[in-house]
Amino acid sequence: xxxxxxxxxxxxxxxxxxxxxxxxxxxxxxxxxxxxxxxxxxxxxxxxxxxxxxxxxxxxxxxxxxxxxxxxxxxxxxxxxxxxxxxxxxxxxxxxxxxxxxxxxxxxxxxxxxxxxxxxxxxxxxxxxxxxxxxxxxxxxxxxxxxxxxxxxxxxxxxxxxxxxxxxxxxxxxxxxxxxxxxxxxxxxxxxxxxxxxxxxxxxxxxxxxxxxxxxxxxxxxxxxxxxxxxxxxxxxxxxxxxxxxxxxxxxxxxxxxxxxxxxxxxxxxxxxxxxxxxxxxxxxxxxxxxxxxxxxxxxxxxxxxxxxxxxxxxxxxxxxxxxxxxxxxxxxxxxxxxxxxxxxxxxxxxxxxxxxxxxxxxxxxxxxxxxxxxxxxxxxxxxxxxxxxxxxxxxxxxxxxxxxxxxxxxxxxxxxxxxxxxxxxxxxxxxxxxxxxxxxxxxxxxxxxxxxxxxxxxxxxxxxxxxxxxxxxxxxxxxxxxxxxxxxxxxxxxxxxxxxxxxxxxxxxxxxxxxxxxxxxxxxxxxxxxxxxxxxxxxxxxxxxxxxxxxxxxxxxxxxxxxxxxxxxxxxxxxxxxxxxxxxxxxxxxxxxxxxxxxxxxxxxxxxxxxxxxxxxxxx
Amino acid sequence: xxxxxxxxxxxxxxxxxxxxxxxxxxxxxxxxxxxxxxxxxxxxxxxxxxxxxxxxxxxxxxxxxxxxxxxxxxxxxxxxxxxxxxxxxxxxxxxxxxxxxxxxxxxxxxxxxxxxxxxxxxxxxxxxxxxxxxxxxxxxxxxxxxxxxxxxxxxxxxxxxxxxxxxxxxxxxxxxxxxxxxxxxxxxxxxxxxxxxxxxxxxxxxxxxxxxxxxxxxxxxxxxxxxxxxxxxxxxxxxxxxxxx
Numbered sequence: 023x024x025x026x027x028x029x030x031x032x033x034x035x036x037x038x039x040x041x042x043x044x045x046x047x048x049x050x051x052x053x054x055x056x057x058x059x060x061x062x063x064x065x066x067x068x069x070x071x072x073x074x075x076x077x078x079x080x081x082x083x084x085x086x087x088x089x090x091x092x093x094x095x096x097x098x099x100x101x102x103x104x105x106x107x108x109x110x111x112x113x114x115x116x117x118x119x120x121x122x123x124x125x126x127x128x129x130x131x132x133x134x135x136x137x138x139x140x141x142x143x144x145x146x147x148x149x150x151x152x153x154x155x156x157x158x159x160x161x162x163x164x165x166x167x168x169x170x171x172x173x174x175x176x177x178x179x180x181x182x183x184x185x186x187x188x189x190x191x192x193x194x195x196x197x198x199x200x201x202x203x204x205x206x207x208x209x210x211x212x213x214x215x216x217x218x219x220x221x222x223x224x225x226x227x228x229x230x231x232x233x234x235x236x237x238x239x240x241x242x243x244x245x246x247x248x249x250x251x252x253x254x255x256x257x258x259x260x261x262x263x264x265x266x267x268x269x270x271x272x273x274x275x276x277x278x279x280x281x282x283x284x285x286x287x288x289x290x291x292x293x294x295x296x297x298x299x300x301x302x303x304x305x306x307x308x309x310x311x312x313x314x315x316x317x318x319x320x321x322x323x324x325x326x327x328x329x330x331x332x333x334x335x336x337x338x339x340x341x342x343x344x345x346x347x348x349x350x351x352x353x354x355x356x357x358x359x360x361x362x363x364x365x366x367x368x369x370x371x372x373x374x375x376x377x378x379x380x381x382x383x384x385x386x387x388x389x390x391x392x393x394x395x396x397x398x399x400x401x402x403x404x405x406x407x408x409x410x411x412x413x414x415x416x417x418x419x420x421x422x423x424x425x426x427x428x429x430x431x432x433x434x435x436x437x438x439x440x441x442x443x444x445x446x447x448x449x450x451x452x453x454x455x456x457x458x459x460x461x462x463x464x465x466x467x468x469x470x471x472x473x474x475x476x477x478x479x480x481x482x483x484x485x486x487x488x489x490x491x492x493x494x495x496x497x498x499x500x501x502x503x504x505x506x507x508x509x510x511x512x513x514x515x516x517x518x519x520x521x522x523x524x525x526x527x528x529x530x531x532x533x534x535x536x537x538x539x540x541x542x543x544x545x546x547x548x549x550x551x552x553x554x555x556x557x558x559x560x561x562x563x564x565x566x567x568x569x570x571x572x573x574x575x576x577x578x579x580x581x582x583x584x585x586x587x588x589x590x591x592x593x594x595x596x597x598x599x600x601x602x603x604x605x606x607x608x609x610x611x612x613x614x615x616x617x618x619x620x621x622x623x624x625x626x627x628x629x630x631x632x633x634x635x636x637x638x639x640x641x642x643x
Numbered sequence: 644x645x646x647x648x649x650x651x652x653x654x655x656x657x658x659x660x661x662x663x664x665x666x667x668x669x670x671x672x673x674x675x676x677x678x679x680x681x682x683x684x685x686x687x688x689x690x691x692x693x694x695x696x697x698x699x700x701x702x703x704x705x706x707x708x709x710x711x712x713x714x715x716x717x718x719x720x721x722x723x724x725x726x727x728x729x730x731x732x733x734x735x736x737x738x739x740x741x742x743x744x745x746x747x748x749x750x751x752x753x754x755x756x757x758x759x760x761x762x763x764x765x766x767x768x769x770x771x772x773x774x775x776x777x778x779x780x781x782x783x784x785x786x787x788x789x790x791x792x793x794x795x796x797x798x799x800x801x802x803x804x805x806x807x808x809x810x811x812x813x814x815x816x817x818x819x820x821x822x823x824x825x826x827x828x829x830x831x832x833x834x835x836x837x838x839x840x841x842x843x844x845x846x847x848x849x850x851x852x853x854x855x856x857x858x859x860x861x862x863x864x865x866x867x868x869x870x871x872x873x874x875x876x877x878x879x880x881x882x883x884x885x886x887x888x
Contacts, residue, residue: 056857083854087867271727278868279849286852306839307848317845539648543682546655550689553658559861563824570820600721604816 028157029407031399032149032166033197034142034180036095037222038366039063040396041149042403043156048438049204049397052156054148060366060392061152065144067132075148086281087115091129093223094141096246098183099176099532101478102127106246126532137533139179140541143186150187164189165403167395170196170242173423173468173478174510175532182533186541191223192406199237200398201364204389204622206232213359216239216348218377218385219395220340221365223249227344229358231352243347248339250292250367256332257288263305265320272309272318280309284320291502296369330372334348337376344380344530347633361385366392369504421446425502425510428465428474430455437502440470449501451517455621458490462498466512466527480527485514487521554612562616565603568622571629573597578633592632596625647677651686658690666690767800768795774806783810783817811872818875821859821882829863830856831880832888841886847877854887 030052033040038060058077066079067089074082074168083090098188100107107127111118117130121137128135146166152578153161166189177194184191195203197543198217205211211232226244230237261284262274274280283305291301301324307317348355361381367373389397410445421444426436429452437450454462462485469477488496495515498560504510514526522615533541580593599621606614645653650673658666667690673683774789779786787810793803798804820824831838838851858866860878867874881887 069868070865070871071864072861074865078858078866081858082866082868085849131769146755247811276847283849283852305848305852307841307843307845307851310845317843319839496754543651546651549655550658550686559826563826564822566824573820604812608812608816634669 026408027163027278028153028159028161029163029192029400030149030153030161030163030405031396031401031403032146032164033198033200033393033396033399034095034146034168034183035063035094035221035395036224037063037143037251037304038392039149040393041153042393042396042400044400049400049404051393051396052149052153054152055155061145061148062092063095063142063145064090064092065094065131065136065141067134068446071132073144075144081286082282084285084617085278087278088162089116089131089395091116091131091136091141094129094138094195096223097127098142099128099173099179100127100136101125101175101532102136104478105476121532122537123534137537137541139533140186141185142180142183143541144189146183146189150189162190163192163403165193165195165399165406167197167200167399168189169224169226169244170198170239171226171244172421173467175246175478175525176479180294181533182538185538186545188545193400194404195402196228196239197226197364197395198230198242200395200402201352201362201389202230202232202237203398203401204394205360205362205386206237211360214353214357215360215362216344216358216381217362217364218340218344218368218379219244219364220367220373221249221478222367223247223251224247225340225343225365229353231346232360236546239349240443241353242440243343243350243353245339245343248343250365253329253333253357253370254285254288256336257291257329259421260324260328260332261288261320261322263308264322265309265318269309269318270312272312274309275300277309283308291434292329292370293366295324295326295329296371298326316546326371329370333372337373340373340620341376341380341467344377355381358425359381363387363391364394393534395584421504424470425466425468425480425504427452427455427500427512428467432474434467434469434472434474434477437505444504447501447503449499452500453490454488454496454498456494457493459493460488462488462514464512464523466510466525480510481512483512483514483523483525485516485521485523487519488516489518497625553617558610558612558615560620561612562607563620565607565615565622568626569600571604572600572622572626575626575629575633582632592628599625627634647673647680647683648677651683654686654690658686663690703856719798767797771800771802774803778806778810783814786810787814815872815875818879819860820871821879822875825860825864828856828859829854829882829887832885838886841884845875847881850874850877851886854881 027500028043031042031049033042039062040051040060042049053059054061056077056078061076062080063085064076066082066086066319067294068074068082069086069089079090083092096110097107097118103124119128119135120126120128121128121135127136127138129141130136131141136208146164148162150161163294164184166180166184168177172180180194181191184526197219201219202215205215213232215230217226217230219228224244224246225248226242228239228243229241230239232238255581258281265274266272274284287303287305291303294301303320303322303324305320308320312317327539358381361377361383361386363374363377368377368385371626374385419436421440421442424434424436424440424509425438426434429435435450435452438446442448447478453463463482465474465482466480467474467477468480471477485498488498488593499515499517501513502510503512510527511524513522513523576593576596579596583592599618603615603618603622606618650669654666656662657669661832667687670683670687670690674680677683678858720724724736759826764780770789770793774786774793777783777786777789786806790803790810794807797803822829833852843851846869850863850869853863853866863876864871869877878887
């Protein structure tokens, strides 16, 4: 790697994503090419076939809901049929289908099935392009953040998304760790820190032990269906209800265009109310009037008090989850040395007040809550790619879920409980359940349920050659080892005979290597097509400008020809060329457009000459 | 030594930064390594300009359209161009209510005349005749109205469908020509408070709400969710009324 090769940290969020870097030792967010610091994690295929990412996709997310994928982070690395996926399918406007092997999940957009990492890759590619525009050269290395509870498969799928986007993911780090890193950067901290992350679609709360440059996640909790969009929905419902009261029960939710505008306006008002006391919601021509009458406007004033009234239960829910997480971790609020606010929703004053009341202390506000995770990732990328002696940042992670095996009765026996710091190694003794049992099946599982079937199967193997004996007499030692890289090794050993079997569980994202290759090849095609589209758009704009000039000159040319003996067919010729140029543009036929471009230029030059009084054949050519 | 996959990638990078010669050189190296690689061959065909307007594997170009027998003119010395059959996406069909063309701009010439057929009997024949006449007069909206009536009673009427496509494509081209470059990013030309004094329908209200100086006309066509003709008509009308610029 060259000394100055740029690198980025990416917060790949459920609702919004952010990219950051470190410049001259200072972490900073990279704004998009249109000047925004947040990029909606939304991908769509528009009705005209155009692929939209980020803000453009968000602007049509309701009017083209069936072809707009949002919140795919909920499905990344998950298996088809998983409860989280089945629950989401009931309410999602876009279609999810199983992958070719029936294992992973695909999103149907514009008639094509996109693997979930592919969708995330489009968002990452957008952020990469923003970074490349900022640096003025290629960017290939990134640190990406994921929720602390993501399992190995979800982390692997996030890495795959990076690879599809053309990024080498040098490290995946936990979001709360990243946030703490941004706060702790350059500081000498040594305390327990709570990261209260209320984002657009999810709520996560984490407890970390922060030592000198050591970040140890000791507990995670959250609600994957609580976030800023729920607050927006309350405002939308309030607007819809009041509009219906005023306009004879017109239900704006039935009108996709109206609903799209309501959603945009609700989000805007919510953001304004973090600063001001009231916000004007003004939506002219929002809905068609009854019986062909004029279109109707919506005008409302939303006050901060009203917003707080509408969303109090959502704030209470977040605090309730926080309380449970701390109890699970055996941590009292008095032991917390710092509370970090992360996510756009924590800018809401009512949320800040509730957090303060719960913890009995002011939460930290030093870093922008929507940018803090990306900034931490950038700091980690900087530390990894430009290591300095004595300044290493050590990130200790924990197991996101319980790890264990299936035991008799279909139950799940935990061997390594969730929130155990890795690397770790733990063993348990088991015994046979039948007389003269010589084999035992070890099913390695991950999850929170007591029932094995409700947890995720990571792998299985059979231990053979067990000494024949009465049931309960044989001791089998099962050992789980987790390396610092998160690779899980499981072994089972007959204590008497020493017979041993083991497996290594490798995370899978659901995409096979062959599929990865296919997607990467398609990306190359897409790059070429994009260049052609760029060529087409440039030529189309130029063609249209020339046609407009020709048409503007046409009356003067006709006058000039009426007085001339020459070039009577000039106008007909020009009309023919213009028609061809239009047809070629309409058919998006770049070859034809190039072919007719020169004729169009000649026609324009001729028209200019004729309009100035010069007949063709004398000077116009 | 680089693999075929790496050479493919390097070639694409060269091509996308505009260095077609370098791309060709790299892909030639790749074809030496794997002469049967279809992808490399397709890229080479593309970079050599065998079909610059379409991605690899696209359908062949339509047959050339015979040139009319005009006397040679001094400005027509360039390479001969062949006319292309206009094929447009019909979308969800034409919204007659949206077609309210009052412009006196006339296209210079129609690209193709629909095939002449014996008119069907009754009203359909009368409407078809009217559609042809209005088309010839340049009243494409009026012609469309007639066509729509025909298609309501006979959705498979071939001549009517040909006129429908031609009318729509001409109208779209006319409206788009009023917008200027489609990569331009329009913005409001009046004060935001004045918007409510306009006479708009809710669809125009939706499109207007998207216009903030950061979205191009091309993007508006993609995100409007409306047929292209409707979007073009609304935008052209907003430009003509000085609401956006």
